[in-house]
Structures are given as structure tokens and as C-alpha cells.
Amino acid sequence: MLDAGVRAFARSGYQNASMDDIAELAGVSKPLVYLYLNSKDELFTACIRREAAALVTAIRAAVERDAPADRQLWSGLSGFFAHTAEHPDGWTLLHVQARTQGRSFAREVVAMRAEIVEFVTQLIGAAARERARGGARARTLAGTEVSGLALALVGAAESLADWTADGRAGGPSAKEAAATLMNFAWAGLGNLLQGQGWSPERVG
Amino acid sequence: MLDAGVRAFARSGYQNASMDDIAELAGVSKPLVYLYLNSKDELFTACIRREAAALVTAIRAAVERDAPADRQLWSGLSGFFAHTAEHPDGWTLLHVQARTQGRSFAREVVAMRAEIVEFVTQLIGAAARERARGGARARTLAGTEVSGLALALVGAAESLADWTADGRAGGPSAKEAAATLMNFAWAGLGNLLQGQGWSPERVG
Amino acid sequence: MLDAGVRAFARSGYQNASMDDIAELAGVSKPLVYLYLNSKDELFTACIRREAAALVTAIRAAVERDAPADRQLWSGLSGFFAHTAEHPDGWTLLHVQARTQGRSFAREVVAMRAEIVEFVTQLIGAAARERARGGARARTLAGTEVSGLALALVGAAESLADWTADGRAGGPSAKEAAATLMNFAWAGLGNLLQGQGWSPERVG
Amino acid sequence: MLDAGVRAFARSGYQNASMDDIAELAGVSKPLVYLYLNSKDELFTACIRREAAALVTAIRAAVERDAPADRQLWSGLSGFFAHTAEHPDGWTLLHVQARTQGRSFAREVVAMRAEIVEFVTQLIGAAARERARGGARARTLAGTEVSGLALALVGAAESLADWTADGRAGGPSAKEAAATLMNFAWAGLGNLLQGQGWSPERVG
DNA sequence: AATGAATGAGACTTCATTCAT
DNA sequence: CATGAATGAAGTCTCATTCAT
Numbered sequence: 001m002l003d004a005g006v007r008a009f010a011r012s013g014y015q016n017a018s019m020d021d022i023a024e025l026a027g028v029s030k031p032l033v034y035l036y037l038n039s040k041d042e043l044f045t046a047c048i049r050r051e052a053a054a055l056v057t058a059i060r061a062a063v064e065r066d067a068p069a070d071r072q073l074w075s076g077l078s079g080f081f082a083h084t085a086e087h088p089d090g091w092t093l094l095h096v097q098a099r100t101q102g103r104s105f106a107r108e109v110v111a112m113r114a115e116i117v118e119f120v121t122q123l124i125g126a127a128a129r130e131r132a133r134g135g136a137r138a139r140t141l142a143g144t145e146v147s148g149l150a151l152a153l154v155g156a157a158e159s160l161a162d163w164t165a166d167g168r169a170g171g172p173s174a175k176e177a178a179a180t181l182m183n184f185a186w187a188g189l190g191n192l193l194q195g196q197g198w199s200p201e202r203v204g
Numbered sequence: 205m206l207d208a209g210v211r212a213f214a215r216s217g218y219q220n221a222s223m224d225d226i227a228e229l230a231g232v233s234k235p236l237v238y239l240y241l242n243s244k245d246e247l248f249t250a251c252i253r254r255e256a257a258a259l260v261t262a263i264r265a266a267v268e269r270d271a272p273a274d275r276q277l278w279s280g281l282s283g284f285f286a287h288t289a290e291h292p293d294g295w296t297l298l299h300v301q302a303r304t305q306g307r308s309f310a311r312e313v314v315a316m317r318a319e320i321v322e323f324v325t326q327l328i329g330a331a332a333r334e335r336a337r338g339g340a341r342a343r344t345l346a347g348t349e350v351s352g353l354a355l356a357l358v359g360a361a362e363s364l365a366d367w368t369a370d371g372r373a374g375g376p377s378a379k380e381a382a383a384t385l386m387n388f389a390w391a392g393l394g395n396l397l398q399g400q401g402w403s404p405e406r407v408g
Numbered sequence: 409m410l411d412a413g414v415r416a417f418a419r420s421g422y423q424n425a426s427m428d429d430i431a432e433l434a435g436v437s438k439p440l441v442y443l444y445l446n447s448k449d450e451l452f453t454a455c456i457r458r459e460a461a462a463l464v465t466a467i468r469a470a471v472e473r474d475a476p477a478d479r480q481l482w483s484g485l486s487g488f489f490a491h492t493a494e495h496p497d498g499w500t501l502l503h504v505q506a507r508t509q510g511r512s513f514a515r516e517v518v519a520m521r522a523e524i525v526e527f528v529t530q531l532i533g534a535a536a537r538e539r540a541r542g543g544a545r546a547r548t549l550a551g552t553e554v555s556g557l558a559l560a561l562v563g564a565a566e567s568l569a570d571w572t573a574d575g576r577a578g579g580p581s582a583k584e585a586a587a588t589l590m591n592f593a594w595a596g597l598g599n600l601l602q603g604q605g606w607s608p609e610r611v612g
Numbered sequence: 613m614l615d616a617g618v619r620a621f622a623r624s625g626y627q628n629a630s631m632d633d634i635a636e637l638a639g640v641s642k643p644l645v646y647l648y649l650n651s652k653d654e655l656f657t658a659c660i661r662r663e664a665a666a667l668v669t670a671i672r673a674a675v676e677r678d679a680p681a682d683r684q685l686w687s688g689l690s691g692f693f694a695h696t697a698e699h700p701d702g703w704t705l706l707h708v709q710a711r712t713q714g715r716s717f718a719r720e721v722v723a724m725r726a727e728i729v730e731f732v733t734q735l736i737g738a739a740a741r742e743r744a745r746g747g748a749r750a751r752t753l754a755g756t757e758v759s760g761l762a763l764a765l766v767g768a769a770e771s772l773a774d775w776t777a778d779g780r781a782g783g784p785s786a787k788e789a790a791a792t793l794m795n796f797a798w799a800g801l802g803n804l805l806q807g808q809g810w811s812p813e814r815v816g
Numbered sequence: 817a818a819t820g821a822a823t824g825a826g827a828c829t830t831c832a833t834t835c836a837t
Numbered sequence: 838c839a840t841g842a843a844t845g846a847a848g849t850c851t852c853a854t855t856c857a858t
Contacts, residue, residue, distance in 0.1 A: 013219075013304045014219075015218075015219035015220075015827095016219075018826085018827065018828085019827075019828065019829085020827085020828095028843080028844095029843065029844045029845080030828090030829090030844085030845095031829090031830080031831085031843070031844055031845085032842080032843060032844075034828090034829065034830080035842085035843080039828080039829080040827095040828070040829095070402070071404070074402075074404055096303050096304055097304055099300050100217045100218075100300055100301055100303075100304040101217060102217070102220070144376060145384065148364060148367075148376060148380075148381065148384040149384065149387075149388055151363050151364060151367055152360035152361075152363060152364055152384065152385055152388050153360070153388075154363060155359045155360045155361070155362055155363020155364065155366075156355075156356035156357070156359045156360040156363070157356075157359070158359055158363070159355050159356060159358060159359020159360070159362065160352065160355055160356055160359065162359075163352075163355055172348060172352060175404075176348075176352075177352065179401075179402070179403065179404065180349065180352040180353065180356065181356055182402040182404075183353075183392050183395070183396050183401040183402050184353055184356045184357070184388075184389060184392045184393075185388060185389075185392060186392065186402045187391045187392040187394070187395040187396075187400075187401075187402065188387055188388045188389060188390065188391040188392045189388070190391070191387070191391040192387050192388075192391075196391075197383075197387040197391075198274070198278075198383070198386040198387045198390045198391065199383065200275070200278055200379075200383065200386075222851090222852065222853085223852075223853060223854085224852080224853095232818085232819095233818065233819050233820080234819085234820095234853095234854090235818070235819060235820090235854090235855080235856095236817090236818060236819080238853090238854070238855080239817085239818080243853080243854080244852095244853065244854090421627075421712050422627075423627040423628075424627075426830090426831065426832085427831075427832060427833085428831085428832095436839085437839065437840050437841085438832095438833090438840085438841095439833090439834080439835095439839070439840060439841090440838090440839060440840080442832090442833070442834080443838085443839085447832080447833080448831095448832065448833090478810065479812070482810075482812055504711050504712055505712055507708050508625045508626075508708055508709055508711075508712045509625060509628070510624070510625070510628065552784060552788075553792065556772060556775070556784060556788075556789065556792040557792065557795075557796055559768075559771050559772055559775055560768035560769075560771055560772055560792065560793055560796050561768070561796075562771060563767045563768045563769070563770055563771020563772065563774075564763075564764035564765070564767045564768040564771070565764075565767070566767055566771070567763050567764060567766060567767020567768070567770065568760065568763060568764055568767065570767075571760075571763055580756060580760060583812075584760075585760065587809075587810070587811065587812065588757065588760040588761065588764065589764055590810040590812075591761075591800055591803070591804050591809040591810050592761055592764050592765070592796075592797060592800045592801075593796060593797075593800060594800065594810045595799045595800040595802070595803040595804075595808075595809075595810065596795055596796045596797060596798065596799040596800045597796070598799070599795070599799040600795050600796075600799075604799075605791075605795040605799075606682070606686075606791070606794040606795045606798045606799065607791060608683070608686055608787075608791065608794075630847085630848060630849085631848075631849065631850085632848080632849095640822080640823090641822065641823045641824080642823085642824095642849090642850085643822070643823055643824085643850085643851075643852085644821080644822060644823075646849090646850065646851080647821080647822080651849080651850080652848095652849070652850090
């Protein structure tokens with residue numbers, strides 16, 4: 001029954017999806033929806049929570065826990081893209097719909113996103129340590145810098161996820177998207193750790 | 205009068221912002237709003253168009269046209285972050301609110317975004333040519349690959365923009381954000397063009 | 409099971425008392441309620457009837473049948489006040505709730521009330537006869553006059569019953585209330601029968 | 613527009629009168645009702661307040677201020693019966709419908725009733741003083757006793773008002789009803805003040 | 817030109833009521 | 838027999854939208 005909610009909310013938005021529509025889509029009557037989930041608010045919240053949990057679970061399951069940091073990141077990204085591609089409505093619900101409807105809903109998603117950002121942040125830290133252990137000199141990154149990088153990475157992933165989940169055929173596979181993103185991000189991180197970051201003065 | 209619309213829509217969302225609110229916020233009467241902008245739909249569209257145009261204009265003005273590709277990208281990003289930080293409501297309208305309402309609204313934003321992605325894509329192409337001209341061997345990137353990179357970059361920028369525009373004091377300045385993103389992205393692009401991209405097999 | 413109905417209806421009113429509440433209060437399941445009493449209407453009616461019958465029975469039992477008219481009236485009133493004080497929910501049901509819900513319910517109560525008014529009317533008649541038999545000259549009262557007196561007496565009793573049944577400690581006992589009412593009413597009746605009634609012209 | 617509310621509420625009760633009905637009865641559309649009176653609750657409250665104020669005003673205007681106490685009471689009662697007879701719906705609203713809905717409604721009516729009871733109480737006190745001034749020995753009545761008498765008198769009046777306001781032709785005129793009630797009540801009060809009240813022991 | 821006043825359509829929510837077990 | 842599960846119908850309230858002034 002939440003399936004119907006997710007689908008309806010993802011496609012029409014919170015307001016435009018009427019409880020009638022959802023009930024009909026679920027093949028039950030409206031009062032039944034109210035019996036199980038007490039209001040539109042709670043229904044929406046339940047949908048968000050379920051999809052957020054499913055996404056986080058999928059990512060967790062995909063991460064190769066004891067691998068090097070980059071491999072962990074890559075596997076996590078692959079899991080992320082695979083999940084969003086398989087559940088485009090869930091992804092739309094989280095990424096697009098939940099953010100527009102007042103703080104109380106957005107909070108749920110923000111919490112989930114923070115969890116992911118935190119995970120990425122720790123991977124970046126782990127990468128720095130690995131590099132140091134390998135004998136390379138590694139600059140210590142400031143907290144803001146790391147947060148920024150993690151946020152940028154997550155944002156890039158979300159952007160690509162919109163693409164892969166778009167349903168239109170042209171998009172890349174989950175592994176391709178993950179590889180593109182690693183290409184995009186990992187080298188820059190390495191350079192940064194070596195103190196060779198890009199700067200406006202040293203252009204070219 | 206559009207100002208009121210932008211503000212109300214950005215803060216409350218399309219549905220929750222009532223025409224009464226907007227008229228009051230604008231200091232005029234409701235029928236006047238209807239006289240100039242014929243419906244809530246058109247008002248919203250007009251708001252989106254204005255903000256989209258303003259953002260694109262700001263970016264265009266910021267780009268240092270005849271500089272090397274990376275410098276162009278950096279200046280454009282700086283302009284982008286500066287604008288979104290100065291117009292957080294406009295940014296919220298475009299990035300958060302406009303995407304949820306049925307396609308007719310989303311189209312406007314999608315078009316603007318496509319324009320920006322296209323610009324970034326061409327910069328990446330220009331970078332490849334510069335590198336080739338400089339004598340370095342440069343692998344030719346596939347179209348999908350370039351699109352993916354551009355999309356990732358734009359997504360990352362959007363994610364950082366949410367951060368800088370958040371209003372909370374802690375965020376970085378526009379130039380810092382732009383630099384972070386260049387650090388993040390440009391080295392990876394360079395490696396990629398040299399054929400040294402990251403791949404799952406060659407980890408570490 | 410009617411107990412639950414009486415309680416719920418008296419406290420929440422007909423509409424606000426839901427069948428769920430009543431079933432739960434009675435400790436049975438809702439369909440069982442429908443098995444015995446076919447609808448909310450019939451349940452309400454049954455409650456009213458039971459309480460009305462109980463009240464009338466209590467009054468009947470209290471009346472000292474062969475005593476003089478005033479003593480009969482007094483004992484009846486005492487029984488009335490005692491019963492309403494002991495069954496405040498029943499009294500509320502009859503006096504407050506049943507009258508607000510459409511004619512069909514009110515009729516039940518009206519019928520009961522008419523019965524009581526009729527009883528009082530006859531007592532007044534009996535008092536007149538007693539007085540005549542005692543040798544006093546007794547004016548014959550018109551029908552309307554008697555009806556009015558009986559109605560006034562019953563109304564006064566109801567008003568006092570609300571007071572004694574109020575649950576708040578300060579109220580008088582049943583016997584006190586009955587005595588107050590007799591004081592209030594009986595002397596006036598006596599004067600009236602002697603043709604010495606109050607009239608606007610003969611003030612003071 | 614309140615007229616429609618009063619009528620609908622008086623005839624159908626608070627719950628059974630739908631806002632649609634009221635709007636139609638008032639000859640306007642439903643949203644207009646909500647524009648002026650914000651909710652069904654407030655509409656009901658407004659109706660009650662208006663009718664209560666009208667009733668109190670009518671009684672105040674009818675009382676002959678400087679007359680002896682009995683004359684004052686009689687004129688007030690006449691005004692009361694005249695008003696309720698002329699505004700039967702208002703009377704029903706106050707007396708029947710307003711008492712059932714959760715305390716917030718009832719409070720309004722209780723307050724009005726308390727005001728009237730207080731007025732009657734003072735008249736009884738005034739009568740005692742007049743009698744004393746006239747040289748007659750007058751027993752002092754206890755507070756509870758006076759309250760009970762006043763309450764009984766008001767209850768009797770209400771009961772008669774239901775009769776005169778009933779619409780059915782047979783009822784008495786306002787002045788007749790007032791006279792009946794004075795007959796009923798005043799002599800009893802006089803006896804009581806002389807210490808000759810009725811008591812169960814001194815029957816006959 | 818500008819507005820106060822008004823409405824049609826539709827959304828969420830609640831119950832009395834009934835089957836299938 | 839007794840019930841858990843389900844629904845049809847109805848009610849309150851809101852808001853984009855339009856006349857008459």
C-alpha cells in the first residue's frame with residue numbers, strides 16, 4: 001500500500017496526489033488507507049522513511065567493507081546508482097518531492113543525506129591515511145574542505161542518478177556512472193592530498 | 205511584483221503559497237495580480253523565467269571569455285556561487301521548487317540547466333583541444349563520457365550552492381566553493397584525458 | 409450494554425458518541441451491538457425508553473397513593489429528585505440529549521413528560537376537590553390554567569433536578585429540593601383556588 | 613446571515629445542520645459564510661451570543677424599573693414570554709440546542725442564565741425588604757433557599773416558554789403566561805417569608 | 817485602473833454499517 | 838455466535854478565480 005503512495009507522490013507531488021488517487025492505485029478504499037496510515041502527512045512520512053531506509057540499506061550492502069577506500073567508494077556508488085535506477089519513483093520521492101514540502105518532511109531526507117555525506121567524509125579521511133601509510137606525504141585537509149568535497153561528490157552522484165533513473169534509454173549503467181564519478185573525483189582528491197590542488201593563480 | 209512571487213514560492217512551495225499571500229506580500233490587491241499575470245501557473249512560470257535568466261546572465265557576465273578553459277570554468281563557477289548566495293530565494297525556486305510541479309514548470313528549468321551543461325561540455329572540449337595543442341597526447345572522450353562529466357560537475361556545483369546559499373554562517377565564500385570544485389574536478393579531467401582514469405581494476 | 413449507550417450518549421451527545429466508543433465501553437465488539445440493536449438510532453431510542461421507563465417507575469413507586477394530594481405530590485417529587493440524583497447520566501440523556509436530535513427522539517421524551525404533566529394535573533384537580541369537600545369555596549380553574557400550572561411545576565422540577573444531579577457537592581438533597589418546590593408551588597395554588605390569585609392590577 | 617444559522621441550528625441541531633444547508637438558507641454560497649464567520653463553531657457561538665443578548669435586552673427593556681418587586685418580576689416575565697414567542701427559533705437555540713454541545717457552547721448560555729437567575733434572586737431579596745418595611749415580620753431566607761426558589765422560577769418560566777413558543781395555536785399569550793407564573797410563585801414566596809411554608813409534616 | 821465581495825470545485829477526514837471468517 | 842476488516846456517503850473547510858463598482 002505504501003507502493004501506491006510512493007508512486008503517486010513521486011509522479012504528482014505531495015499536493016497533487018489526492019488520497020482518492022492513492023487509494024485507487026492501491027486497489028483499496030480510502031478509509032482503509034486512513035485505517036492503516038492515519039493521515040496524508042503520515043502516509044507521506046512513511047513513504048519517505050521506507051524509501052530512505054531502502055536506499056541506505058542498498059548502499060550499505062553494496063560497500064565492500066574491507067577494501068581500500070577508493071574501492072569502497074566505488075562499490076557504494078555502484079550500489080547507489082543501481083538502486084536508484086531500479087527504484088526511480090523512490091528516488092524521485094526522496095530527491096525531488098520530499099524537499100519541497102515544508103521542513104518536517106525535508107528533515108527526514110536531510111538526515112539520510114547527512115548520513116551518506118558522513119560516510120563519504122570518512123572514506124576521504126581513510127584515503128588520506130592510506131596514502132600516508134604508503135609513505136607519500138599527505139597534506140592534512142581542513143574540515144570545511146573535506147565537507148565541501150564530500151558534499152560535491154554526493155551532489156554529483158545525485159545529479160547522475162537523476163540521469164540514470166530517468167527512464168530514458170540513453171543513460172549509462174550503474175557501473176558506468178560510478179566509474180565516471182570516480183574518474184571525476186578521485187584524481188582530484190589525490191592531487192589535493194599531495195598539495196597540488198588547482199588554484200586560480202596557477203592556471204593552465 | 206514578481207519579487208513577492210519568488211519569495212513566497214521559494215519559501216512555501218507552489219501549492220502552499222496562496223495568491224492571497226503573494227498579493228499581500230507585494231502590497232497590491234489580488235485582482236491586480238491577475239491583471240498582469242493571468243494565473244498562478246503563469247505567475248510561477250514568470251518567476252522561474254526571470255530567475256533563470258538572471259542566473260544565466262550572471263554566469264555569462266562572470267566568465268572570462270578569452271582565458272584558458274579552466275580559468276573560464278572557474279570564473280563561471282565563481283559567478284554562479286556568488287549569484288546563488290546573493291539570491292537564495294531565486295536559487296531555491298529554481299533548484300527545489302520548480303522541479304516538483306508537473307512537467308510544464310520543470311521544462312523551464314531543465315532548459316536552463318541544459319544550457320549550462322552544454323556550456324560546461326564545451327569547456328571540457330576546449331580543454332582537450334588546449335592540451336592537444338600543447339603537445340600532450342590526449343585521448344578523445346566519448347560523448348556520453350563528456351556529458352556525464354559535465355552533469356556531475358553541475359550537480360556538484362548545485363550541491364555546494366545549496367550549502368553556500370543556506371544562510372547559515374558556516375558556509376564557504378563563492379570563490380572558495382569554486383576553488384574546491386575545481387580542485388575536485390579538474391585534475392580528474394586531466395588524468396582522464398591522459399588515459400589514466402580511475403578504473404575498478406586498477407585500484408589503490 | 410444499554411448502560412454503555414446511556415453513558416456515552418449522555419456525556420458526548422448522540423453524534424459525538426461513536427459506535428466504536430460504545431462498543432468498547434460495553435466491552436463487546438461492534439457487530440454484536442448491531443446484532444442486538446439494529447442501528448445507532450434504535451440503540452439511542454432503546455436507551456431513551458429504558459431511562460424514561462425507569463424514571464416513571466421510580467416516581468410511581470415513590471408516590472404515597474392514598475395520601476392527600478399535596479403529600480402525593482411531595483412524595484412524587486422526592487422520588488423524582490432521588491432518581492435523577494442517582495442516575496445523572498440517565499437524566500442528562502432524557503433532559504438534554506434526547507431533545508436536540510430531531511423529532512423522532514424527542515417524541516419519546518415528550519410522551520413521558522406528558523404522562524408526568526398529566527399526573528400533576530390530576531393532583532391539582534384532586535386538591536381542588538379536597539378543598540371543596542373541606543367546605544371551602546373553590547373556584548373552578550380553567551383547563552389552560554391547570555395545564556399551565558402543571559407545566560410550570562414540572563419545569564421548575566426539571567430545573568432543580570439539573571442542580572441536584574449536577575454532581576457538584578453544593579446542591580440540596582432530594583427531599584430539600586422537593587420541599588423547596590412545594591413551598592414554591594402549593595401556597596400559590598391554594599390562593600388561586602380561593603380566587604385570590606395574583607394579578608397585575610392588585611400589586612404589592 | 614446569522615438568521616439562517618439560528619434557524620437551521622434551532623431546527624436541526626448543531627450537528628445535523630450542515631454548512632451547505634445554512635448557506636443555502638441564507639441565500640449565499642458556503643465560502644462566504646466561512647469568510648465572515650470562520651468556522652461552524654464560531655458561527656454557532658455567534659448565533660448563541662446574538663440570541664442571548666437579544667433576549668436579555670428584551671427582558672431588561674420590559675422591566676418596570678421603579679415598580680414594586682412583584683410588578684418588576686411580572687413585567688420582566690411578560691417581556692421574556694413575549695420575546696420567546698416572537699423568536700421561537702432563538703429560544704430553541706438557547707434552551708434546547710446550546711446545552712448539548714461541549715462546554716464551550718454551553719458556557720455562553722449558562723452565563724446568560726446565571727445573569728437572569730441573579731436578577732430574580734435580587735427581586736426576591738427586594739420583596740423581602742419591602743415586606744419588612746411594610747411592617748410585616750419577615751423571616752430571613754437562607755442563600756440556598758433563595759437560589760432554589762429563583763432556579764425553580766426560572767425553570768418554570770422556561771417550561772412555559774416552550775409552550776408559548778411552540779407555534780401551536782393553543783398556547784397562552786405572554787401576559788397570561790406571566791400571570792400564571794406569578795400566581796404560581798408569588799403567594800408561595802409570601803407565605804415563605806411569613807414563616808408559613810409548606811412542610812411534609814404539616815400536610816393538608 | 818484598481819478592488820471588495822463572492823463562488824465553484826475539490827481535498828481531507830470520519831463514521832455508521834456490513835461481509836467473510 | 839462473535840469479530841476483524843473494509844467501505845459508501847457525507848461533512849468541513851480552502852483557494853484559485855471572477856464580477857460589479
